[in-house]
Amino acid sequence: MASASAPLSDERFGLDRRITLLGPLPLDCGAALAPVQIAYETYGTLNADKSNAILICHALTGDQYVASTHPITGKPGWWQRLVGEGKPVDPSREFIICANVIGSCMGSSGPATVNPATGEPWGMDFPVLSIADMVRAQALLLDYLGIPVLSAVIGGSMGGMQAISWPVLYPDRVRAALVIASTARHSAQNIAFHEVGRQAIMADPRWRKGAYYADGDVPASGLAVARMAAHITYLSEAGLTEKFGRRLQDKSGKDCSGSSFGFDADFQIQSYLRHQGISFVDRFDANSYLYITRAMDYFDLAEPHDGVLAKAFMGTRTRFCLISFDTDWLYPTAESRRIVHALNAAGAEVSFVELSSPFGHDAFLLECPEMNRIVDGFLRAGANA
Amino acid sequence: MTGLRPDLQIIAENVTPGARVLDIGCGDGALMAALRDTRQVRARGLELDPANVSAAVARGLSVIQGDADTDLADYPSDSVDYAILSQTLQTTRAPHLVLEQLLRIGRQAFVSFPNFAHWRIRLSLATQGRMPVTRLLPESWYDTPNIHHVSIEDFRDLIAARGWTCDGAWFLSGGKPTSRGMANLLAEHAVFLLRR
Secondary structure, eight states, rough: OOSBBBBBTTTTTTEEEEEOOOOOOOTTTTTTEEEEEEOOOOOSSTTSSOOOOOEOOOOOOOOOOOSSTTTTTTTOOOTTTTSSTSSSSSSTEEEEEEEEEETTTSSSSSTTTTTTTTTOOOOOGGGGHHHHHHHHHHHHHHHHTTTBBEHHHHHHHHHHHHHHHHHHHHSSSBBBEEEEEEEOOOOOOHHHHHHHHHHHHHSSHHHHHHHHTTEEEEEEEEHHHHHHHHHHSOHHHHHHHHHHOBBBBBOOOOOOOOOOOOSSBHHHHHHHHHHHHHHHHTTTHHHHHHHHHHHHHHHHHHHHGGOOOHHHTTTTTOOEEEEEEEOOSSHHHHHHHHHHHHHTTTOOOOEEEEETTTGGGGGSOOOOOHHHHHHHHHHHHHHHH | TTSSOOOOHHHHSSOOOTTTEEEEEEETTTTHHHHHHHHOOOEEEEEHHHHHHHHHHHHHOOOEEEOOOGGEEEEEEOOEEEEEESSOOOGGSSSSHHHHHHHHHHHEEEEEEOOOHHHHOOOOOHHHSSSOOOSSSSOOTTTTTSSSSOHHHHHHHHHHHHEEEEEEEEEEEEEEEEOOOTHHHHHOOOOOOOEE
C-alpha cells in the first residue's frame, strides 16, 4: 500500500545494511562497547506515524537474512515461511527489521570485528555479552532508524529470549511480543549441551585461544562437532527415527549387512550430522559461537528481579503470545508455561498454545500453518487495537 | 449477538459492559469475541483443546492453553469481574475446587451446565436402563468428557453447603428460557451467577 512514508531513497532502509554507531553501549559485564557495528535488513515501508515496525530476532546461529537470500549459502531467508508477501509478517503492511546480534559474525560487532584499541580482531578480548546487551544494541539501531515504538517483536529460540526481554527492558517501546519455542532461563541441561560445544571448539588445536583470524586457519573441526552436538538438541527422537531410523548410508563395498565394521559413517544419521557440522563452519565463526552460547547460558530473566519472574513483567502493557512445540525438549512447553504463569500473575494480556509437531525444537523454522494462523491473528489483533 | 449458544447468550446479556472477564473453557472464543465486540469487555480465556486455542488467538483473543483443574491456581485473586465456566463444570475432575477457584479469581462467576435431572434423561434411564444419550449429552458413557454429571438441585445444594451467594439463575429448554418452577425437571440447561 502506497502511503505517506519515509522516502524510498532513505539509505537507512533496505537489504544488507551496515551501520557503525558511536555508542558507547554499556554491557552487563561492566565493560562498554564503542563503536557498535550493526548489520541489518529492513523490508517494507515505515508508515508516516512510525507505528508499523516489527523487529524479528534471530536464533543462535541465525542472522539478519530473515527473508532474503543468504550471501554465503545462497539459501532462502531463514523465516520466509513467516515473513514475506502474503505471509503473517507482510512487508506490504509492516516495516520489518532484522539485525545480526552483537557477538555474531555476519557484520555486527563481535570477536571477528576489529578492536579499535589494537586495530586487530577482538578474538577473546571481546567483552562477554548477555541477551540484554543484544537487545540494547537493537534499541540503539531503532534510535538510528527513528523508530520510537515497535508494533511487535518476534523471535524463536534465542530470538524468543530477546523478544521476551524487550518488554522488560523497554516497557514503553513495544506493544506486542511473540515468543516461540523459547524460555526465560537456560536450564542446567541447556548449559551442559552448550558446554560440550564450547569444549569441542576450545579442544581444537587450531582454536589457539581464539587468535586464529590472522592466518584464517580456523578451528573447523571443533566448531563442526559443536554444531553436531547442538543439532541433535534441535530435533526429536521420533523425528530422527522417522527420518533415519537405523538405515545405513551405503551397502556397496561393505559386508552383506552393510556395516563397515569400522568407524565410517555407516548410518545415515552419522553422515547427516557430519554434513550439518561441515557446512556450518563455512558460514559461522567459532568465537562467535562461544560468545553467543555463553550469553544464552547467562540468560535468566527473573534473576535481576529477586528470582521472581512475575516481577519482571509487573505493570506491563505489552500483549504477549507464546507458542511451544510438544516435541521440543530443548525449550520444552513447561518453560513457556512458566512464562505464561508469570505473565498471568502480573496481569498481562497473554496467549499461549502448545502446537503439535514431530520436528522438535526446529519446528518453529519449518512449515507450520497453525503457527502462521496464530501469528497472523495475534498481529492483526494489535493492528485493530 | 446472534448465533451464540443460548446459555452463552444469557451470559453475554448479563455481563456489565467494559468488565474484565476470564472465560474458562472458552472453546473457539465465540463468547469472548461477542463480549469484546458488543460490550467492550476485556476478555481472557483458558481452553484445553489446542485447535480451539489457535482459532481463538487467530481471531485476536487472548487465550491460554490450559486445564481448569490445574491451571486456575496461577491467576491472581479478584483479578476479573466475571469468571465464566460454560458447559465445562461437568468435565472437570474436581468441580467444587474449580468453582472455588472461579469465585476466588472473579468477583462473580457465571456457571452453565446441562441438567442431568431433565425429564428426558430421567425417562431414558428409567425406561431403557442405560446411561442416557441426548442432544445435549451426545456421547456414550465410555467416551464422554462429562465425568461429573450434575442436576440443578445438586448444584443448589452445593451452593448452600459452601455458603456461596446466588445472584441469578436462568433455565433453558430447547434453547428457550423456561420457568424457575420445576426447573430441575423441565430445564435442559442452567446458568447460575454466583458470588462468594
